Amino acid sequence: MASADAVVIGGGIAGTAVALELARRDVSVLLCEQGRTPGEGATTWSGGLLRAHHTAHCVTALAARSLPVFQHWGDAVGGECGYHRTGFVMIVARRLLGHLRHNAAAVEAAGVATEMVSTASMAQRYPALSFAGQQDADLVAAYEPDGGYVDPAACARSLLAAAVARGVRLSEGVAVTGIVIERDRVAGVQTTLGRICTPTVVLAAGAWSARLLGSAGLQLPVEPRRIGIARAPVDAGSGPLPAGIDDTLGTYFKAAGRQPGGGVYFGVTADPQVTLDALPAPITQDEVQAAAKRISIRIPAVRAAAVCGARAGFDGYTPDRQPIIGAADVPGLYISTGFSGGGVKIAPAVASLLAAEIAGEEPDPLLAPYRPQRFVTGNLIESEYRYVHS
Ligand SMILES: Cc1cc2nc3c(=O)[nH]c(=O)nc-3n(C[C@H](O)[C@H](O)[C@H](O)COP(=O)(O)OP(=O)(O)OC[C@H]3O[C@@H](n4cnc5c(N)ncnc54)[C@H](O)[C@@H]3O)c2cc1C
Structure with missing residues (x-):
């Protein structure tokens, strides 16, 4: 049976970016992508607009922190992002x-x-x-x-190449069919090629995230x-x-x-x-x-x-059109999904902050608004200064 410190589900920009950031922190990672990276989801088709201007200022902060990574992609990641x-x-x-x-x-x-x-x-x-x-x-x-804009598919490909160079193992064409929970915490994932043992799962499965979690009896408000x-x-x-x-x-x-x-x-x-x-x-x-x-x-x-x-x-x-990032209530399960049409421009910051948290560093306040629990507490993200459509 395969094993890893962490399994990342999804080979779009969120999954490849967090896999690289975990590998940089010496976490052994196995990334499962049901298709072929950059995957079958949004990243492959995305427009990739870059902007810091948002009506919710917690997004402005993540976009601003991500911009220099796109601007200096060759040094920060390697390869091309098409900025x-x-x-x-x-x-x-x-x-x-x-x-x-x-x-x-x-x-x-x-x-x-x-x-x-x-x-x-x-x-x-x-x-x-x-x-x-x-x-x-x-x-x-x-x-x-x-x-301006980047090429999100190129971003994911170069993030993956950098991750693999740091030891991330890639399982392409492998779908995760279930998250295994034993004694109330994550114990592994079930895949189309068998079970993988791991204490940590990062769910970065985009539009498919809620359906996959549902198979473990867990709910995530992502449609x-x-x-x-x-x-x-x-x-x-x-x-x-x-x-x-x-x-x-x-x-x-x-x-x-x-x-x-x-x-x-x-x-x-x-x-x-x-x-x-x-x-x-x-x-x-x-x-x-x-x-x-x-x-x-x-x-x-x-x-x-x-x-x-x-x-x-x-x-x-998601209901508030902002992503869900952080630890779920089941120990060992982390979420990075629900990007609601805007995940590319904030992906570098999200991945680095989330990976730091998974690796045991103090959670960064920048991620505080995005926790999955906000849908239970009713503490949804609201725009400070709304426009008509955003
Ligand atoms: C047309 C279009 C225009 C866009 N324009 C912009 C824009 O201008 N700016 C911007 O910032 N964002 C934009 N977005 C949104 C942005 O592309 C997404 O928010 C972002 O790419 C989401 O990345 P992700 O990694 O979370 O999801 P995805 O890229 O969807 O990746 C999820 C991956 O998980 C895989 N997966 C799912 N289930 C499983 C499973 N069970 N096992 C294994 N693998 C699985 C899927 O195959 C998929 O590859 C746009 C999106 C689209 C479609």
Whole structure:
């Protein structure tokens, strides 16, 4: 029977990152991925937008702590993460200016550069963006020059390579079918290739997490959703694009590729009607049309373009749309899941803080809001200064 100090379930960005961080702390790790890393979940399909700007400031703190890892990936991890510093813009209705200022101040306090900008200056810097008919009287924006995006699949692959170089054993194509609990604590996992003995399990199984825990009679409020993005070509002459969220339209976007003309990726509304026993259904024409209609208000070139690609992946969503990170009530069981459509930009900080805790270090206050117990105590994470859609 195989054994390890810790078994990590899931080879997406959360699982590979925590496996590496545990190995750095001399914990012997076995990572089980039912598919092939970067896995069958969100990480493979993700848009990978990077931003520190959030309405819940506990997320701002984790994103700010993660940004330097993405910026210096070669030294911090090795290999490539595909960081593209395009800048990030958060656009909200003018009546929310006070909230935008508070949230931008939290970004600044966390050590990430940001500035309040006019829509006119954004249109000048990024001619592909249009604010026609909605000028400064209606909209306000905050800009992060270091924002942009990464390639999440490349992140997971290089995290895994670094982890394996440090002795992490990889079981690809191996599904965990159950968590073995004996004498009220974790004793191992059951897999499609037999049992593995371990005193520590890290559940990083994304959208599949609740179903797996349910098999051990444990509950986790994580429901699967299918998230999509679509890609449209944009004329190279319209210049570079930033990454961005437009709260007034309820959508987000980023450049597709490093060259102007590579096009734009834009968000498709998340779908809660999913079955985990099959691959995510492809994005439909109706979904794309609705998404393209929204984004073309801000990026008019999309209106005339034929959408030429789409991606869909499953992610786990929690009731407060924030991840669940930390020790469960069963000793030996740790959770890192429920990233609710935003797990990439905070993955390095989450993994390092959680691994430190598992290795016996004092729990870091940055993870305190994310504990699984908050759903029992009712202490859900709330945004300090909300917008309409986030
Ligand atoms: C289209 C799209 C756009 C997105 N855009 C962004 C963005 O711009 N910025 C951002 O930060 N985030 C974004 N996200 C969300 C982000 O990608 C996810 O939050 C993050 O990748 C979750 O990582 P994870 O490792 O928790 O889960 P996953 O990547 O889903 O990994 C979980 C892994 O566990 C494996 N697994 C499940 N059950 C088992 C089992 N029983 N045994 C073994 N293995 C198992 C699965 O195969 C899977 O590979 C986006 C997601 C999608 C789909």
